Amino acid sequence: MLGAALLLAAAVPAAPVKPGPFATFDDWAIGCDNANRCTLTTLDPEEGPAPSEVFTIMREAGQPGRWKMWLTARSDEDPFAVEIDGEQVGGPFRATPDGATIEGATARAIAAALPKARRIEVVDGVGRTLAKISTAGLDAALRRLDEVQGRVGTVTAAIVTGRRPESAVPAVPTLPIVSVVKPVGSPPILSSAKVKALQRRAKCRVGRGTVKARLYSLDHTRNVALVPCRTTGNNPTSAVYILDKGVAKLGRLDAVPGLDGWTRVPRITNGSYSNGSLYSYARGSEDGDCGLSQHFLWDGTKFRLIEQTQMDVCRGNTAFISTWRVRLRFP
Incomplete structure (x- = not known):
């Protein structure tokens, strides 16, 4: 089964990783x-x-372009409805102390009322204002949505509407396919001297005393080693190596991990590994309201980026936005 999975992974060409835009x-x-x-x-x-x-x-992209919305509560009060320019739009909706998810006709009604909105408020069941939502920049953000999805001048546009029919909207781009390979085997144990040699190779700080690396088996001959590199601050890093029959090779990732850019030996930030998955989370601030989160998956030849979420500005919002995703193919 493993051999078949490796052949399958090799048969699927890796698409160039180009996350979507953020603004x-x-x-x-x-x-x-x-x-x-x-x-x-x-x-x-x-x-x-x-x-x-x-x-x-x-x-969503394509036709018809489904809307979905979330209100994430920062208080114990349940949001009940959205008011736009003093008019309740599309409500009421079911809410919980954590907020509310808005879909279907309600989401479409709110979306239709957003362009040119001067005042957006979240209210409770008796109409009391719970939050005022800023409209500054909203029209520009909706315009960018129309541009990216090819809706400008169509009847489906959020703000740049026109007479072109829904059929003029481009189809949803095909997502890359990444094959899942189940790791097998047991990892070896690396001596402290070997780990320090790998640190020097990656130009990491080499301290005194015993140094341990985290090793995980990929198959019967290869293992991934996460070697401590930067160990202080909010963003400790680990150099990524592949041990192939005991020989240390550079870790193979198809996208830049973290926020520091490419280094000779790839480094992940606040990194962890689990069952073929490599995770990197680079904080942009101590509060965690900005940064870059990445999930890589071993496909039998390299670690492929299967999910990326980010928030490029540090302004209180911890809801990172997805800019890359794939489809998984299981053996």
Whole structure:
């Protein structure tokens, strides 16, 4: 079964990794992934108190372009409805203390009312305002959504509407396929001297005393080694090596891990490994309200990026936006 899985992985060419665009417009951020699914979300104001709700809007690419929205509560009060310019739109919706998920006709009604909105509020069941959602930058973010999804001038556009029919909207781009390979075998034990040699090779800080690396088996001859590199601060890093029959080779990743860019030996940040998956999470701030989160999967030849979420600005929103995803193929 393993041999068949390796052959399958080798038969699927690796698509170039090109995460979708990310941009900010005043109090809104927008990111789109490689299938043109776009997500908009609110940012805390540059000055003044943060609102008690985070408003996130997602639209799928293609036809018809399904809308989905989330209100993430920062208080114990349940959001009940959205009011736009004093009018309740599409509500009420079911809410929990954590917020609410808005789909279907309700989401479509809110989306239709967003362009040119001057005032957006979240209210409770008796109409009391729980949060005021900034409209600064919203129209520009919706315009960017229309541009990325090819909706400009069509009847499906969020803001740049026109007479072109829904059929003029481009189809959803095909996601890359990554084959899943189940790791087998048992990892070896590396001596402290060997680990220090790998640290020097990666130009990592080499300290005194015993140094341990984390080793995990990939198959009967290869193992991945995570060697401590930067060990202080919010973003400790690990150099990634592949031990092939005991010989240390550079880790193979198909995308740049972390925020530091390519180094001779790849480094992941706040890294971990589990059952073929390699995780990297680079914090942009101590509060965790910005940064880059990546999930790589071993496909039998290299670690492939299968998911990336990010928040490029540090303004109170911990809801990272997806900019890369794939489809998984299981043996």
